[in-house]
Amino acid sequence: MKFMSEYRDGDLAQKLLSEIQRVVTKPWNIMEVCGGQTHSLVKNGIIDLLPAAVNMIHGPGCPVCVTPIELIDKAIYLAEEKNVILCSFGDMLRVPGSKTSLLDSKAKGADIRILYSPIEAVQIAQANPEQEVVFFAVGFETTAPANAMSVVQAHAQGVKNYSILTSHVLVPPAIEAVMNDEESHIDGFLAAGHVCTIMGISEYQPLVDTYSIPIVVTGFEPIDLLQGILMTVTQLENGTHLLENQYSRVVKAEGNTHAINMIDQVFEVQSRVWRGIGAIPQSGYEVKTSYQDYDANLKFDISIEAAPENEECIAGQVLKGIKKPKDCPQFGKKCKPEFPLGAPMVSSEGACAAYYHFSLASESI
Amino acid sequence: MSTPKMKLSCPMPKLDYDRISLAHGGGGTLTNNLLAKGVFDLLGNELLDKHHDGAIFDWSGKTAFTTDSFVISPLFFPGGDIGELAVNGTVNDLAMCGAIPKYLSLSFIIEEGLMMDDFWRILISIKSACEAANVKVITGDTKVVENGKGDKIFINTTGIGHVMDGAQIDIDRVSVGDAIIVSDVIASHGIAIMSVREGLEFDSDILSDTRPLHNACNSLIQTFGSSIKLLKDPTRGGLASVLNEIARDSANGILLEETKIPIDNQVKAACEILGLDPLYVANEGIFIAVVEADKAEEVVVHLKSLDPNSKATVIGSVTEKHPRQVVIKSGIGGKRIVNMLVGQQLPRIC
Incomplete structure (x- = not known):
């Protein structure tokens, strides 16, 4: 298929693998930031095809995984309110809160709707004026423009029964947090191509300069990933640290200015708690006061006690790249997609889910 | 492998109401009207026409027997509808057993308010699918549940067929x-x-x-x-x-x-x-x-x-x-x- 099969070409993949093999002389730890990249690496069997010296470390780029447990509990609380329709991306439904998940609430009769776009949630609000419609606005910089647009549209159309429960997080502060963690030993990063499609690439230059690490903005198809890895390894072997763009067919240096303006109109950068990682300064978006009528956190009086994480779950260390999913004693035992201890086992971008679904193979093939 | 789909265009008989009501499942006059003018006229055959409580027929040999329920939404979709699916689904389960499909049962659970036009379209589709698969509906049931207690229509079909000589599906x-x-x-x-x-x-x-x-x-x-x-x-x-x-x-x-x-x-x-x-x-x-x-x-x-x-x-x-x-x-x-x-x-x- 045009623009897809070219990036999944077996011969080209073999050439890139040979080139990586030729260039690499010593071990390197490379973190792919985005969970979508983790899944592509594991799903296509790339991890097992790479030379042993290239160690891929899976990053925190799974928005579902880093959404705080209290916020999931809040979403569940709202969903179970009688006059609330809770709308969400499908990924969030199976994620465990402190006691249950949104899927459990849906089964008990809560009106929870799985959407592909927050704009649909505004339409649902218009069609149900007697009810409150809340969109669970989760994601990195990629989903922020559409979520912001839903608020702007609701405001413009005078829709008063619509609000968003936000848990927006940002990639650059996460890279900073990983680099500042004493336990992590990352030599280079594959930055998340889709995030850079929105934000551009300039905000990564200070990270390259501060930490003297190569960062290569990379796509998601097998050929993209292999090329991104080759570019990173080549820099590491040459002792350079540059910001490079492998995904230039999609990512423009300045990003998508319309989308950035939309984000700036509705959101402002604030500190955020990341599930499993903790508070990271200036690492997320909150709704600006000018749009506070659309902030579900302010609109509803939600009294939720702070809940502890399941002690047996090592999601935090997995998200920071300190441990791999199979280092967890509960992986595939107590923790499975049907009965998850933590979010990375159920999110479509979670590293644990990637290993569970695709890569038990390396042990048995 | 794909059989050209038959196009039937039977005119809809006058069925009293625009929509299915609870009374259509009540067992009385409306039920009888619906069955007589709808189901029996359309799907009739020598076994169904007896109107017995169940079908009575001779049978012998190695047999495949299966059942399936159909709850698809929307009822009509590109390339088919719930009626066709309900026949093909059970016919195919029999085929997977190495059997030649012969008879089906057909049960409807209808939500009050289903448009009579839609019900008729589904019946026509069932008839076409039965003819294409060379099977007969020989017994069935119709129930109507209150508005909000179903999702327009659910269909169950059960099928029986003769396992072919030489088939060793195992x-x-x-x-x-x-x-x-x-x-x-x-x-x-x-x-x-x-x-x-x-x-x-x-x-x-x-x-x-x-x-x-x-x-x-x-x-x-x-x-x-x-x-x-x-x-x-x-x-x-x-x-x-x-x-x-x-x-x-x-x-x-x-x-x-x-x-x-x-x-x-x-x-x-x-x-x-x-x-x-x-x-x-x-x-x-x-x-x-x-x-x-x-x-x-x-x-x-x-x-x-x-x-x-x-x-x-x-x-x-x-x-x-x-x-x-x-x-x-x-x-x-x-x-x-x-x-x-x-x-x-x-x-x-x-």
């Missing part, structure tokens, strides 16, 4: 080295449904693949006999789930070649956009055959001779390695496990 006969054949492109039904789901509509030419498979399956057994070891139709849970069942129940491994699995380009693109893995998307008109390796190519040629448009092909084999697991070789040469579907496939976030 999971215990699946052994290392056997070839795995898929009869046509995968994932079309699930994506056709997604394309018309409320809130998710997108324009495409993708049609559901719903069709009766008994002709193809019966012909395979007639031609290749015991070389056909297992037949399965990968409906809910898709190809991945059915292959996992085969691996689990036969205690063997299965190795697939990703590049060999046939899929329509539009369906593939829709799966990419929606974040769905086509291996887990439902089908209603294809089957998997596990066959002796040395007959595999002949089986593929035979399937293509039955339907020149068929994309039938060998997609993998039964292995001694990784017992009870399905492993797929990706396009770039890596390998991964293909697990059974957990829960429902949910749309991804980005």
Whole structure:
């Protein structure tokens, strides 16, 4: 298929693998930031095809995984309110809160709707004026423009029964947090191509300069990933640290200015708690006061006690790249997609889910 | 393999009301009117016409017997509707047993308020599908539930058929080295449904693949006999789930070649956009055959001779390695496990 099969070409993949093999002389730890990249690496069997010296470390780029447990509990609380329709991306439904998940609430009769776009949630609000419609606005910089647009549209159309429960997080502060963690030993990063499609690439230059690490903005198809890895390894072997763009067919240096303006109109950068990682300064978006009528956190009086994480779950260390999913004693035992201890086992971008679904193979093939 | 769909255009009889009401399921006059002018007139045959509490008929020999319920939403979708699906689904389950489908039962659970036009369209579709599959509806039931207690209409069909002489469909006969054949492109039904789901509509030419498979399956057994070891139709849970069942129940491994699995380009693109893995998307008109390796190519040629448009092909084999697991070789040469579907496939976030 045009623009897809070219990036999944077996011969080209073999050439890139040979080139990586030729260039690499010593071990390197490379973190792919985005969970979508983790899944592509594991799903296509790339991890097992790479030379042993290239160690891929899976990053925190799974928005579902880093959404705080209290916020999931809040979403569940709202969903179970009688006059609330809770709308969400499908990924969030199976994620465990402190006691249950949104899927459990849906089964008990809560009106929870799985959407592909927050704009649909505004339409649902218009069609149900007697009810409150809340969109669970989760994601990195990629989903922020559409979520912001839903608020702007609701405001413009005078829709008063619509609000968003936000848990927006940002990639650059996460890279900073990983680099500042004493336990992590990352030599280079594959930055998340889709995030850079929105934000551009300039905000990564200070990270390259501060930490003297190569960062290569990379796509998601097998050929993209292999090329991104080759570019990173080549820099590491040459002792350079540059910001490079492998995904230039999609990512423009300045990003998508319309989308950035939309984000700036509705959101402002604030500190955020990341599930499993903790508070990271200036690492997320909150709704600006000018749009506070659309902030579900302010609109509803939600009294939720702070809940502890399941002690047996090592999601935090997995998200920071300190441990791999199979280092967890509960992986595939107590923790499975049907009965998850933590979010990375159920999110479509979670590293644990990637290993569970695709890569038990390396042990048995 | 695909049978041209019959087009029936029976005029709708006068059925008292525009919509189905509770009284239509009450057992009284309205029920009788609905049955007499609707169901019995349309689907009538020598057994149904007796109006007995059940069908009474002679039967002997090796028998396949199956049941299935149909709750699909929306009722009408690109390439088919719930009525056709309810007949084909049960006909296909019988076909997968190596049987020639013969009789069906037909039960409706209708939600009060269903448009009579829609009910009539569904009945017509059932009639066409029965004629295409050469089966008769010989008993049935109609119930109506209050508004809000159902989802327009649910249909159950139960089927019975004669197992063909020479058919030896048995999971215990699946052994290392056997070839795995898929009869046509995968994932079309699930994506056709997604394309018309409320809130998710997108324009495409993708049609559901719903069709009766008994002709193809019966012909395979007639031609290749015991070389056909297992037949399965990968409906809910898709190809991945059915292959996992085969691996689990036969205690063997299965190795697939990703590049060999046939899929329509539009369906593939829709799966990419929606974040769905086509291996887990439902089908209603294809089957998997596990066959002796040395007959595999002949089986593929035979399937293509039955339907020149068929994309039938060998997609993998039964292995001694990784017992009870399905492993797929990706396009770039890596390998991964293909697990059974957990829960429902949910749309991804980005």
